[in-house]
Amino acid sequence: MIAFLGMGLLGSNFVRALRQKDVPVQVWNRTASKATALETYGAKAFSEVAAAVAGAQRIHLTLKDDSTVDEVLDKAAPGLQAGAIIIDHTTTSVAGAIERTQKWQERGFTYLHAPVFMGPQNALESTGSILVSGDQQVISEYEPILATMTGKVLNFGESTGKATGMKLLGNLFLITFTAGLADTLSFAKGLDISLDEINALFGTWNPAAMLPARLKRMTSGHYSDPSWELNMARKDTGIFLEEARKTNTPLAVIPAIATEMDRWIAKGHGNDDWTVIAKDSI
Template sequence: MSRKIVVLLNKKAFTMSIKAFLGMGLLGSNFVKAMLRRGDTMQVWNRTASKAAALESDGAKAFSDVRDAVKGANRIHVTLKDDASVDAVLEQASAGFSPGAIIIDHTTTSKDGAVQRTAYWKSKGYTYQHAPVFMGPSNALDASGYMLVSGEPSVVDQLTPELSVMTGKLIQLGAETGKAAAMKLMGNSFLVCFAFTLRDTYAVAKAQGLTVDDILGLFQTWNPGAQVEGRLKRMTSGDLSKPSWELDMARKDTNLFLEAAEKGGTHLSILPTIATVMDEWIGKGFGQHDWTIVANDLRD
């Protein structure tokens, strides 16, 4: 059974739950430090034992055996690498699970993996709740950033108070199991593309003798990020036969990007692929449509 410690302070009783945390990377270790500061009793484990042991100076109790790390804990938090590592570690740890323990997994995983784990652990008598995050180590330490949850409403409602204190905003996505995982992957795909977009933007700028300050100066006056919502709506539901920027013209400019980079001796990562996709749509006869026609095959 789960254990609890009751502390009397200023004649008020405060309940400190015993929690286990598996995975002491940068994110997990800072989550643990923040939990300790909030008064939780933390039992920690990491495959590389030294990373867990380092948290003992902050007040956590480290275990080399994951089965021992989860004993007595009614909440088992997880931040690991992927579906395979989550499945392997939880299976190994399960011999030490307390009856009714709730597993809260912050790992970025596949949607299918989250759905399967929810059903599997329910069949074993435990609750599995996926709660992926848009948070870095500093966010985990100061409870900022964003955490996503979806699934059984009664479980989400039960966990909302304790998850809310771990993050700046807890985003509830409804009753669909696995939707939080899907939304996290979608968001991360944007972040990856965004980074490579900035990389190619910098490459085109550098090839023409422009500096980072030049880029920042333009973006401070003209904010392309303000176009995201409108561009997505137009791309997915607008009338693309009435262009604001023709695909032919966008392709002409893309060729200028490519030429400038080649002349300046800088390497481009994504613009050559973009040019290829544009050429495919122009070849289909859509050159005089809005340039966002390149996503037409994805429209509902």
């Protein structure tokens, strides 16, 4: 028997995918209607979390944050059967994942933090990636099961919390990337550049292909042979800001980048490659 706690978009689709494979699933959600809605697919909903985990060998969590995970698990504890494993897919802090691993081990249970790179549709289709790290014996035992829930299991080694950190790193990149695109769209709107024209540009010119080389350049530690001088990149950034000012276009990310460029220029790096702004990060 499997218990699933947290029936948001991700958790509910995980449950639907399990039910498509005829796996028995007991479900719980703070808002009970989200759990009972899954009875349509054959899941068994419970109003009390301790009852939902009773008899389950595996308990999966897709909750909000550290405090929610801790609260829900403490309430579930009276219903946990001996030897059960808790597999937590919630995006949490590294410290929280490490502390819970130790806490639940001391209480006689296995806790494995296994965050995911996947959206609700991936959960339904069993595609995407699950991240794990820590006790390799535990991971070896449960990796085949996790692999059925997703397209790929990424094992980051024996360090408890490393998978958590990798998840946070990935989400930080996605948020930064999306915020940059939002600035790009806002800037284009101010210049009367249409969405079709933007799509045509990126359909022909693929900046994603530059990512590996850009990352290598940024982390090389060598910036004195520039392909784009910081002074010139800052000049262009100034044009972005001026054009945005003229069209009353709000930009969220670019002003902060300009400030960072100015800091490095003031330190004497204006003639270096503009990727020098990453120097303190490596």
